[in-house]
Amino acid sequence: MARPAGRRDEIHATFIRHVAERGYELTNLGDIAGELGMSKGTIVHHFGTKAQMLRELEENYMRRQLSAVRRMWERLEAPQERIAAIVYASALLHVVDRDATVATQREVVQLADDPQMREVRKLRTEMQELTVAELRRGIESGVFREVDVELTTLQIWGSLQWMWVWFDPEGALRPEQVGASFVDLVLGGLLLDRLPVARLADPKGPIVTAVRECLEESTEVQGT
Structure with missing residues (x-):
């Protein structure tokens, strides 16, 4: 058959x-x-092998994420908006691409030394470098206070990578609410002027809408 x-x-x-x-x-x-x-x-x-299946999972997932972020960058220009977008995306992926998100987050160190995972490590580095670049741009433009951009990037991504442990998208909190709480925490500590935080951390605001649309578009394109 x-x-x-x-x-x-x-x-x-x-x-x-x-x-x-x-x-x-x-x-x-x-x-x-x-x-x-x-x-x-x-x-x-x-x-x-099972290892090859994991490599494909990690690589495909990271390519989808990077594709979505590039779409977000076309729609959002300010560094504070782009940092907010990265945070919102991490929360929304628990709905848009739930299984792959949890699988990659819980196995982030699996096969870390495998030569075959070189491309995955390269893609992860590229994602972190995008964050570093926006933090630097925010500092240089006088929007963010002076911080260690490498350390701050690790703190942001380290927090987001553990979301799978405690966040249940079928629970009381929606991903937009979780993302908004993270945005308030992250940008509240970065912005020299905290006045825009309320707009950036609005779970019903235009940044959330843009992020969701970009994630869905990237997932659809990768799935064809």
Whole structure:
């Protein structure tokens, strides 16, 4: 019997969900095969190893994120708006791309020394460098106070990477609210003039709208 089109994508999507729910170490190719009604050999035929499946997950996810951020940069110009956008995106991804977001966040150090993960590390560095650049631009333009931009970038991303541990998008708080709280905390400590914080941390404001649209557009493009 012929396998339906997109079978490889179905396997990978199931793998991503298992990693999000159980973690990489507890994700078993046999369980995935059983769930999808196929042999384990079919999965090996498509991907080779479980590690390759993780590499594809990480690389595809980072490319989607970077694509979305570039779209955001076209719509948002001020450094404080761009920093807010990065924060909102991290929260909204828990709805727009939930399984992949949780899977990548909980396995951020997995295969960190694997030579095959070089491209993933490069993409992660690129994302951090975009943050560094906006922090520097904000300082140089007199919008942000003087901070160690490298350290601040690590603090921002370090906080956002742990969101999967405690944030339940089906709970009482919506991702826009969580993002707004982070924006208030981050930009409240960066801005020399705190007056714009209320606008930037508005969960119903135009920045949130732009971020959501850019994330959805990037996800749709990558999925075609």
